[in-house]
Amino acid sequence: MNVVQHLAEIVSALAELQIPHLVMGGHAVRYYGFSRETTDHDLCIPPEIGQNLSELLSKTSLFVSAPPAEAPTWRGEDFRRFVIGRLPDGKEELLEFWLRNHLLDDFQSLYQRREEGVYGGVKVSFLSLPDLIRSKETERENDWQDISFLEEILDQRNLAAIKSGGSVAAALSSLRSVRGLELAVSAGLLTDSANAEAALRAAGNPITQAFLLPFAPTLEPELPANELFPPPFRQHLKLTDPLSARHLAMVEAVRLRYKRTMQEIDRKEKDEHRKKRETKL
Amino acid sequence: MNLPAGINETATAGAKEALSDPALWDLVKDDPVTMLLLTGEASTVHEAETKYLNENVEAISRMVVELVESDLTDEEFGRHPLILLLRGHGSRRWEDSVL
Numbered sequence: 001m002n003v004v005q006h007l008a009e010i011v012s013a014l015a016e017l018q019i020p021h022l023v024m025g026g027h028a029v030r031y032y033g034f035s036r037e038t039t040d041h042d043l044c045i046p047p048e049i050g051q052n053l054s055e056l057l058s059k060t061s062l063f064v065s066a067p068p069a070e071a072p073t074w075r076g077e078d079f080r081r082f083v084i085g086r087l088p089d090g091k092e093e094l095l096e097f098w099l100r101n102h103l104l105d106d107f108q109s110l111y112q113r114r115e116e117g118v119y120g121g122v123k124v125s126f127l128s129l130p131d132l133i134r135s136k137e138t139e140r141e142n143d144w145q146d147i148s149f150l151e152e153i154l155d156q157r158n159l160a161a162i163k164s165g166g167s168v169a170a171a172l173s174s175l176r177s178v179r180g181l182e183l184a185v186s187a188g189l190l191t192d193s194a195n196a197e198a199a200l201r202a203a204g205n206p207i208t209q210a211f212l213l214p215f216a217p218t219l220e221p222e223l224p225a226n227e228l229f230p231p232p233f234r235q236h237l238k239l240t241d242p243l244s245a246r247h248l249a250m251v252e253a254v255r256l257r258y259k260r261t262m263q264e265i266d267r268k269e270k271d272e273h274r275k276k277r278e279t280k281l
Numbered sequence: 282m283n284l285p286a287g288i289n290e291t292a293t294a295g296a297k298e299a300l301s302d303p304a305l306w307d308l309v310k311d312d313p314v315t316m317l318l319l320t321g322e323a324s325t326v327h328e329a330e331t332k333y334l335n336e337n338v339e340a341i342s343r344m345v346v347e348l349v350e351s352d353l354t355d356e357e358f359g360r361h362p363l364i365l366l367l368r369g370h371g372s373r374r375w376e377d378s379v380l
Contacts, residue, residue: 141331152372152373177372177373178372178373179372240349245355249349249358249359249367249368250345251371251372252367252372253345255371255372256338256367256370260335
């Protein structure tokens with residue numbers, strides 16, 4: 001059984017017990033269109049289910065021959081993992097459950113935004129694409145490589161949605177990739193400055209704001225203060241030709257600032273978690 | 282010998298010895314990525330570039346603004362090593378896109 005079929009089996013087993021869940025991690029990355037190797041199975045479940053997780057899992061077909069073997073984690077009550085087999089290279093195959101993820105909203109909100117699709121031959125509920133991207137804004141460089149692909153896929157989906165009646169401003173207000181910007185420009189979506197202005201007003205991410213500002217320069221004074229998108233960048237971007245080397249370089253500088261800050265936030269949270277755990281011990 | 286910003290004192294003895302060669306020092310003194318490789322703080326070019334970018338965000342931001350304000354044409358600006366590095370680690374253009 002390959003790793004995708006195994007995930008399908010896990011999802012089916014959880015569904016039999018009516019355990020609400022969302023698939024995240026590498027399987028979700030693959031589902032959304034970036035085909036990369038994954039060896040473990042990451043899921044998000046409601047925290048209240050985590051209390052009886054071992055007992056519930058022991059009732060599933062996943063553990064007919066032996067009870068679930070829980071592996072240690074440093075996140076205690078927020079994250080639990082179980083060994084479900086051995087990979088061809090001898091490493092443990094892990095089934096991992098997030099009960100609370102410091103980067104994400106509560107389970108109910110995530111579940112309302114879920115995306116359902118067929119994966120491994122069964123219907124699977126995945127973390128929405130924006131939530132998946134948020135879940136990967138960690139200190140790990142590998143997660144940022146996933147993000148760089150997922151951002152392009154998100155942009156393409158949002159832009160494609162315009163053809164089926166989606167709002168232009170909504171699609172533009174979450175632009176995160178150069179490729180997405182190029183597609184938007186080639187489709188003429190930024191020719192009308194009203195589109196750019198509406199999108200820039202709605203854009204919350206500094207990377208998106210840096211992409212859009214040269215298309216709606218008069219809005220610069222309205223942008224809220226943000227140290228990730230400091231005044232020198234704003235002053236230059238409102239005077240810079242869209243898609244010029246200067247424009248795109250400043251976007252990447254803002255992206256670097258954003259990434260570094262998100263990494264720091266994640267690292268700090270993990271350090272606090274470790275300290276709490278050490279105090280308990 | 283003063284090491285550039287971003288290079289810490291954990292450099293291996295061998296790399297320090299290599300950098301004591303004035304000819305080599307002249308070649309790499311303005312190249313922090315190569316310096317990270319020679320001092321053993323990174324084992325691949327990609328790792329060295331990522332480390333340099335991550336550890337010098339404010340300095341890089343200032344340098345980008347200085348370059349934006351320079352007299353470079355947009356083409357010259359786009360060919361500057363720092364801009365190439367920044368864009369090489371950023372969002373892909375159409376030729377490398379997954380779309």
